[in-house]
Amino acid sequence: MTTGDDIKTSAAALAAVLSGMRASVAFTGAGISTECGIPDFRSPGGLWTRNRPIDYQSFRASPEMRAEAWRRRFALEPALGGARPGRGHRALAGLLAQGRLQGIITQNIDGLHQASGVPDERLVELHGNSTYATCLDCGARYELGWVRAQFEEGQERAPDCPACAGPVKSAAISFGQPMPAEAMARAGALSGGCDVFLAIGSSLVVWPAAGFPVQAKRAGATLVIVNRESTEFDDLADLVINADIGDVFEAALAR
Structure with a gap:
């Protein structure tokens, strides 16, 4: 070596x-x-120290947790969205x-x-990839702009899939997700x-x-x-x- x-x-x-x-x-x-x-995720000052992600089971089970997950994702947008x-x-x-x-x-x-x-x-x-979203039930893809518009129009309620009414989640893999x-x-x-x-x-x-x-x-x-x-x-x-x-x-x- x-x-x-x-x-x-x-x-x-x-x-x-x-x-x-x-x-x-x-x-x-x-x-x-x-x-x-x-910033990286695990070091002091990393993304997880400021925006700890919601685990998969909580996201699935709770509309409140889905809304919180999207609030945290949008809080990361200045760091993620402007990167080259x-x-x-x-x-x-x-x-x-x-x-x-x-x-x-x-x-x-x-x-x-x-x-x-x-x-x-x-x-x-x-x-996975956090720059777009997918429906957890039917797999339909949604762009973040659409998700954010739905989120804000619904008074910070996490949107459901228009095709099947399933939960829409960032395409990044969460803790506990296969x-x-x-x-x-x-x-x-x-x-x-x-x-x-x-x-x-x-x-x-x-x-x-x-x-x-x-x-x-x-x-x-x-x-x-x-x-x-x-x-x-x-x-x-x-x-x-x-x-x-x-x-x-x-x-x-x-x-």
């Missing part, structure tokens, strides 16, 4: 890995979006366009990979068949998502972890870089 905090040293090591990638996978967490103005892709997002989109990445698995719900040019068919969103089976299957297939697995900006503590770098390593992939802080899997990795994601990817691609 190689570790390094110096940007030049780290960039050179990362550039060597990137140059040899042919069927690699990127796995991204909240750290890739912090330079975009989106950062250097890390753009770097991965470029690697994908060059054919060096076969896909991106993300824990993020901010939609910034799509905004950077990553097509939906090459992206696996393990925890993980999306299709996304998990796609992520497993990508992880088990890659030559390099890049874990970027993730603390690797949220399961089952944290199992994918382990799966990739066990299948013979080179495991690279790029994160500001250490993770529980650093000893398993072939290369660990504790540095700013945008800085190190920008320098590595410049080489």
